[in-house]
Amino acid sequence: xxxxxYATAALLALACYARDTVHAQVDFFSLEAAYIYNFxxxxxxxxxxxxxxxxxxxxxxxxxxxxxxxxxxxRTVASRSWHVRPLSDNGDASVCDVLVIDAATAASTSVxxxxxxxxxxxxxxxxxxxxxxYVILLVLQGxxxxxxxxxSEANRxxxxxxxxxxxxxxxxx
Numbered sequence: 001x002x003x004x005x006y007a008t009a010a011l012l013a014l015a016c017y018a019r020d021t022v023h024a025q026v027d028f029f030s031l032e033a034a035y036i037y038n039f040x041x042x043x044x045x046x047x048x049x050x051x052x053x054x055x056x057x058x059x060x061x062x063x064x065x066x067x068x069x070x071x072x073x074x075r076t077v078a079s080r081s082w083h084v085r086p087l088s089d090n091g092d093a094s095v096c097d098v099l100v101i102d103a104a105t106a107a108s109t110s111v112x113x114x115x116x117x118x119x120x121x122x123x124x125x126x127x128x129x130x131x132x133x134y135v136i137l138l139v140l141q142g143x144x145x146x147x148x149x150x151x152s153e154a155n156r157x158x159x160x161x162x163x164x165x166x167x168x169x170x171x172x173x
Contacts (some may be wrong), residue, residue, distance in 0.1 A: 025138040031145050032138060033068035036124055039136055039147075040077045040098060051095070054081050057071035058096035061086035065126060071098070071145050087111070094119065101134070102126045120158050135159060139170060146170040 040055060055077060059066045070084045087098065093099055093114035099121050105111050114121055115133050125134040127145070135157065137148040148171040154161050166172060 002120065028145070032065055032126060033072065035138065035147065036098065036100060036146065037077065037082070039073055039076075039122065039124065039165065040082075040084070042162035043078070044162075045097060045122075045123050046158045047079075052080075054083055055097050056083050056085050056095055057098040057100065058085045058087040058091070059094055059100040060102050061088065062081045062104055063102045063126075064083045065100065065102065083142035093121075096121060098122045098124060100124050100126065101129045101132070103128045103130065105129075118156060118158075122157075122159060123153070135161075141170070 014167045036057070040057075058098055059069055066084065066086065072082050073084055075082045080097075085091075087093060087096070087099075087105060087108065088109065091108070091110050093108075093110040094117075096114065097120075099111065101111060101123060103126075113125070121135075123133060125132065125137045125139040128136045133153055134150055135147075135154045137150070139146045139148060148168055149161065149166060149169040150173050151161065151166070152173065164166055
């Protein structure tokens with residue numbers, strides 16, 4: 001009888017742990033989405049290339065972060081309407097204003113072309129993305145989400161980053 005009680009208690013504890021872990025993951029992706037949204041509020045783009053009233057955020061459709069970013073659909077940021085575009089392997093990244101790079105998108109042909117270009121593109125690498133060029137890199141430091149800024153990459157892309165944003169960065173290069 002004691003073995004059954006211990007087994008039941010262990011299963012209940014495991015179920016609670018799994019539920020809390022899933023909840024923590026959702027909160028983490030919500031936090032990443034909030035950071036990305038706020039980054040756009042503190043970024044100045046040169047005159048919009050194709051769509052002056054729209055702000056296109058391109059992200060891998062299979063990533064959990066995509067659904068969190070999609071919840072912000074239609075909101076206004078920097079006088080532009082926020083729209084999420086799924087970026088497939090052969091999708092066109094040239095229409096993006098913000099390119100979110102995660103572990104899945106880094107190898108995409110369109111992402112490689114965007115990274116090689118000098119388009120005014122806010123490149124945000126998530127904490128799970130492989131190394132590569134970025135304007136903003138999300139970093140998981142302990143249990144806190146922080147970010148680094150590559151100011152020279154932002155300048156190369158003709159993006160203006162607010163001094164407030166620069167002060168909040170963990171590392172500025």
